[in-house]
Amino acid sequence: MSPPLLAVDGLGIRYRVGREERQVVSDISFGLEAGEVLALVGESGSGKTSIAQAVLGLLPGNGRISAGRIVLEGTDIAHWPERRLAPLRGARIALVPQDPVTSLNPVRTVGAQIEEVLELHGERDRTRRRTRVLELLERVGLGPAAQRTGQYPHELSGGMLQRVLIAIAVALRPALIVADEPTSALDVTVQRRILDLLDELRREDGTAVLLVTHDLGVAADRADRLLVLRRGQEEESGPTARVLGAPRSAYARQLLRDAPSLAAPPPRRPADGPVLLRVEALAHDYPNGHRALDGVAFTIPRGATHALVGESGSGKTTLARCVAGLLRPGHGQVRLEDTAVEALRGEALRQFRRQVQLVYQNPFASLDPRQRVREIIEEPLRNFAPLPRAERARRVAGLAERVGLAPELLNRLPAALSGGQRQRVAIARALVLQPRLLVLDEAVSALDVSVQARILELLAELQRDLGLTYLFVTHDLAVVRQITDTVTVLRQGRVEEAGPVGQVFARPRSDYARDLIAAIPGRTAIPEGALS
Incomplete structure (x- = not known):
C-alpha cells in the first residue's frame, strides 16, 4: 500500500508567551490521501489553525513544532527552513485563507496577483503567464476573464474574491490545498458555489484538501473524514458518516447537538400577540x-x-x-x-x-x-x-x-x-x-x-x-x-x-x-x- 500524500505523526506545537512556553497541540496524527478531504473541527483554541499553519510552515514567530513529523509526499518537512519551504508553497501545497479582503493587495489588479505566483515559480514568458491567468479565471467561474484580470479587489464581491484566491491556490496544480475557514464570511448560496468549485477542482486534479472549519454542517457535507480537536488534542476521528452517526466522545456529541445546521428544528409557538x-x-x-x-x-x-x-x-x-x-x-x-x-x-x-x-x-x-x-x-x-x-x-x-x-x-x-x-x-x-x-x-x-x-x-x-x-x-x-x-x-x-x-x-x-x-x-x- 502506497504511503499517504500527507502524514502527520505525533505533532506537538508550542508557543512562547513572555518567558514561558505553552503547549497548544499535543500528539496529533493523521493521514491524507490524494483526492481526499479531511476536516479539522473544534472550537477556538482547539489547535486546528495551528496544525494547518504547521503543515504550511507558516507558524507565527513565537510558535514552533516541538515534536513529531509532517511528511509530504514521502519527505519530512517539519523542520525545514523557510528557504526550502517557500518553493513548496504554491507548487505542492497551497492555502485558501479565510478573509479574501485582507489576503489580496488592494492596489494591484487580480490578474497581476495571479500572474505573480506563476512568475515567482519560474514562468518567465509573459505571454504564457497571461494566457494561464485567463484560463484560471475562467476555470473558477470568473468570466469574462479578460475583463476580470484588469479589475481591483474592491471592484469584486466577497464570493468573487474568494474565487480569485482559489485561482491563486490552484495555479501551479498543487497536490494539497489547506482551506482555512474558506467560506465562513459568505452567504449560504455563495458558500455552496465556492465549496462546489473546490470539489470540482479536487475531482479533476486529484488534489487533497485539509479543511479547517468550525461549521460542522460544511464538514458533514464536504469531508470524507473528520478530526475533532479539543484543547490541542484529538477528541475523536474517523469517517464522517461514522463520527456524525455514532460519536464516541461526549464532547463530539455536544458539538453536534450545538450545530444548528445538523439539529432538528424545534417546534415554534405561533407568533400572534399584539x-x-x-x-x-x-x-x-x-x-x-x-x-x-x-x-x-x-x-x-x-x-x-x-x-x-x-x-x-x-x-x-x-x-x-x-x-x-x-x-x-x-x-x-x-x-x-x-x-x-x-x-x-x-x-x-x-x-x-x-x-x-x-x-x-x-x-x-x-x-x-x-x-x-x-x-x-x-x-x-x-x-x-x-x-x-x-x-x-x-x-x-x-x-x-x-x-x-x-x-x-x-x-x-x-x-x-x-x-x-x-x-x-x-x-x-x-x-x-x-x-x-x-x-x-x-x-x-x-x-x-x-x-x-x-x-x-x-x-x-x-x-x-x-x-x-x-x-x-x-x-x-x-x-x-x-x-x-x-x-x-x-x-x-x-x-x-x-x-x-x-x-x-x-x-x-x-x-x-x-x-x-x-x-x-x-x-x-x-x-x-x-x-x-
Whole structure:
C-alpha cells in the first residue's frame, strides 16, 4: 500500500508567551490521501489553525513544532527552513485563507496577483503567464476573464474574491490545498458555489484538501473524514458518516447537538400577540441611485423573534438601521406601537433609542477597548438615566450576572475576554436600558458553534423572562430555522417571501427562497438517537 500524500505523526506545537512556553497541540496524527478531504473541527483554541499553519510552515514567530513529523509526499518537512519551504508553497501545497479582503493587495489588479505566483515559480514568458491567468479565471467561474484580470479587489464581491484566491491556490496544480475557514464570511448560496468549485477542482486534479472549519454542517457535507480537536488534542476521528452517526466522545456529541445546521428544528409557538413593530411600504434610495429597499412590509408581535434573511446586498442592514432610527427611509413607515420612527427628531429620537437597541456582529469592534466591562455596560445609564452611582452599580452587577458574566470579569478590558464573553457584554449593554426591541445584526455569526449555542440559549432565556422582542438579521438560515418565529426573505431590496419559519422552510414558494434553503450546509442525516 502506497504511503499517504500527507502524514502527520505525533505533532506537538508550542508557543512562547513572555518567558514561558505553552503547549497548544499535543500528539496529533493523521493521514491524507490524494483526492481526499479531511476536516479539522473544534472550537477556538482547539489547535486546528495551528496544525494547518504547521503543515504550511507558516507558524507565527513565537510558535514552533516541538515534536513529531509532517511528511509530504514521502519527505519530512517539519523542520525545514523557510528557504526550502517557500518553493513548496504554491507548487505542492497551497492555502485558501479565510478573509479574501485582507489576503489580496488592494492596489494591484487580480490578474497581476495571479500572474505573480506563476512568475515567482519560474514562468518567465509573459505571454504564457497571461494566457494561464485567463484560463484560471475562467476555470473558477470568473468570466469574462479578460475583463476580470484588469479589475481591483474592491471592484469584486466577497464570493468573487474568494474565487480569485482559489485561482491563486490552484495555479501551479498543487497536490494539497489547506482551506482555512474558506467560506465562513459568505452567504449560504455563495458558500455552496465556492465549496462546489473546490470539489470540482479536487475531482479533476486529484488534489487533497485539509479543511479547517468550525461549521460542522460544511464538514458533514464536504469531508470524507473528520478530526475533532479539543484543547490541542484529538477528541475523536474517523469517517464522517461514522463520527456524525455514532460519536464516541461526549464532547463530539455536544458539538453536534450545538450545530444548528445538523439539529432538528424545534417546534415554534405561533407568533400572534399584539404587534410591537410594524414596517409598511418601506423604500430607500442611496445618493448614488441604488434602491436598497423597495416596498418592504412586515410586523413583529410583542415577545416574538422575526428574521431578516438574504444575500449580501439584499437590504437587510439598511432595513435594520431604519428600524433602529439610525437611517430615515425615503418612503414608507416604521412604527413602534404608536410611535412613527421616521418622524422623530432631536431629543424625541434620542429617547426613542432607549426602546430599540442594537447588538452587532463583531463585539470586539463595537466595544471601547479602553473601557472596562463595568464601564461599558454602565455607559447607557450615564447617558440616558440620571441614577445614583450605587443604583447604576447594582443594575450593572445584576445584569452581568443575568447574562452569565462572572463578577471578576467586570474589571477586565475587552481584549482580555473571549469572543463569547464579549458578545455577552454587548448584550448586557443593550439590555441595561430595558428596551422593548433588540435588533441583532449577525450577532452570532462570528462565534464558534458551541459559543453560538450558549448565546442563543441566553437570548431565548432572556426573551422568556423579560418578554423581549427580537429582529434577527442574519445570513445563517440554519440559525433562523432554530430560533425564529417568522421570517422575511429579501432579495435586492424586495420581499421575496415571508411567513412563519416552519411554513417558509417546508414549502417555499419562490425559486430564490428554495435555493437559499437548499444551500444550508449539513444535509447529511444523523440517525435518530445518535446524540442521546
